[in-house]
Amino acid sequence: MEQLKRIALFATVVEKGSMVAAAEALGMTASAVSQQIRKLEESTQVSLLHRTTRRLTLTEAGEQLYQSGRQIVQLAEQAEQRLAELRDAPVGELRIAAPVGFSGHLVTDALAPLLRAHPQLSLRLFFQDEQIDLIEQRIDLAIRVGALEDSSLVARYIGDWPMLLCAAPAYLARCGAIDSPEQLSGLDWLRLAHERGGQLTLHGPGGVVQRLRVEGRVVCNNILSVRQFTLAGMGLSLQPEPEIRELLVRGELLAVLPQWRPAAIGLHLVTPRRDAQPAKVRYAIEALRRALVADPGGLPYKDGIARQQGTPAR
Structure with missing residues (x-):
């Protein structure tokens, strides 16, 4: 890495025409620049510059190194510009x-x-x-x-x-009216594989909490499959309200016991x-x-139910 820095410094000296001008451009002293050029020549064991009191002249080796060094500087500038673009604009x-x-x-x-x-x-x-x-x-x-x-x-x-307990109209027509949480245990359940098996907690009016054990008739590894089985009238499922809002508006899914809400x-x-x-x-x-x-309409995202840290992630 130090050698690359010296090559870049050498290219700057050539472009500026003197070590003094290069030192000013790089924020260094002329003696520090001269020392780095000397170390570069010592490490490569070739002479890069002919020095006189009036000017610097490139040797043949120095000319070749300058061409390569200029490319290194250009690539570094391009990389720096690219990083600035990534930092400042979505690209x-x-x-x-x-x-x-x-x-x-x-x-x-x-x-x-x-x-x-x-x-x-x-x-x-x-x-x-x-x-x-x-x-x-x-x-x-x-x-x-x-x-x-x-x-x-x-x-x-x-x-x-918010999460909703929902079902298709066809399933509700078969199982009859659902008026209380106690009826839920005997119904057909559709759930995600990584949901807590058999446990359902509902928050009801007045802060009442109802905990039930339900068995999954259909267990899927993604929410879309659970939703499709629900739309097919195969049972009840828990669904994120924002994802099914349009289905609720069209009546393809119906909220079951809307006054009893699962944890958000x-x-x-x-x-x-x-x-x-x-x-x-x-x-x-x-x-x-x-x-x-954002909530463009329909059920509120903030419904007064505290966020439950134990709700499984998906």
Whole structure:
């Protein structure tokens, strides 16, 4: 590394025409510049400059080294400019991981305006419910919900999403009216594989808490499969309200016991580190934060139910 610095310094001396001018440009003394050139000649064991009282003249070896050194300086300047671009503007490839439930319009609505505003920014999305290794996969930013395991990753809590107990009209027509939590234990349940098996906690009117044990008739490893079985009228499931809002509006899903609510799930944006984030990550965090906690209508995101740290992440 020291030798590269000396070669770059040598190129500056040649371009400036003297050691004094190079020293002024580099913020060094002329004697320090001369010492570095001398060390460069000693290490290469060739003479690079003919020195006279009036001027410096390149030797043949010095001319060849200058051409290479100039390229080194240019590459260093280009690298520095590139780093400045990454720091100051959203450019390059942005890699984001998220649960499969976010593969609908939620992430698109958040990031499409960012991509339109910054043509030099590209996006690669990884949708999977199993947690991805951010470091190994070079993920810039991950969306995660529920409780987070302890790690060296940096998590930014941005809000809570309400969960709804829901079913399709066809299933409710078969099983009859559901008027109390006690009826839920005997019904067909559809759930995620990593949800706490058999445990359902509901928060009711007046702060009443009801804890039930339910068995999963269908167990899936991603929320979209659970949702499709629910839409097919196969049973009840817990769903994040923002992800199913349009289905509720169209009546394809109905809220069951809406006065009894499951615990809300915490929403987090996770990055490998907090400091020195490139602009593309900073811009994406702000875009996702605004989009994922905004409420354009329907049920409120903040419904008075405390965030439960024990809600499993997905």
